[in-house]
Amino acid sequence: MTLSIAIIGASGYTGAELLRLIATHPDMEIAALAANSKAGQTIAQVFPFLRHLDLPQLVTWEEIDFSSIDLCFCALPHKTSQEVISKLPTDLKIVDLSADFRLRDPAAYETWYGNPHAAVEMQKEAVYGLTEFYRDAIRDARLVAGTGCNAATGQYILRPLIAEKVIGLKDIILDLKCAVSGAGRSLKESLLHAELSEGYNAYSVGGTHRHLGEFDQEFSALAGEEVRVQFTPHLIPANRGILATCYVSGDAQAVYGALASAYADEPFIEVLPFGETPSTHHVRGSNFCHIGVTGDRIEGRAIIVAALDNLTKGSSGQALQNANLMLGLEETAGLMLAPCFP
Incomplete structure (x- = not known):
């Protein structure tokens, strides 16, 4: 049976x-595509690289008949997303790619996103969409909240290490580089080619990045105590990809063992041989995440490096992986595309 999808x-x-x-x-x-700002246009007009596909014309979301839709992806900005989702049919399965339903505490949402949550009851219903760690809850969910791409990368590194108690919790440093597509498609002066190309800069320095809300929520719940990581993201002049380097206190072999064991049966998480580290080139356009571990010249320290594609495993690929589970399909369906190289 073919299932009908709206975006x-x-x-x-x-x-x-x-x-x-x-x-x-x-x-x-x-079955239906909505983009209110471009309603009336075809996908070929908006994305010429998809002109070979036979797809519906773009409409406003209010024009969609959801009675025949099996699942809807919502790929809107935060705040807008909660306003739209709260008006959709209450029996519709939804995967939200925004930040609006990631944080369980409404006060935490207001702290990190600057406005009160407009759909608090739905916020309670949402299941956090980090597939490898919430798989069973996602299967039974009606509303799944996709993670932040930076938040997903950091959690793939750190969750097994916190759970297995193989690292210190007071001195975790996460240094992350993200490609420009992570900022979305809206026009921004700082993202013009002349402003971005040939440069490399840190942003949200000093603990102001919104994905820290996810780290605080997930790591503290996992550890049973408050965990605060030191996190600095950087913008790189590339279209796709995240590379995260994490510095921790702990035995490097124990760190490697915890990660290798945690992901031994995961189809999309590859732990490299000890001492090897990944590149964003190795995961581009795919739903894979590669993780490498090495020791440091300082005894009792370990370095973990993870790479994933922010648009695929960090967002839309993760969303499709979750949708497969929600619809009772093979989890890997549509997602085994090999990375694009070079």
């Missing part, structure tokens, strides 16, 4: 990535 926010980068992935999905078809 709200189809004209952004994550919307385009969902279309690219679902195009070869064996059990899904796109």
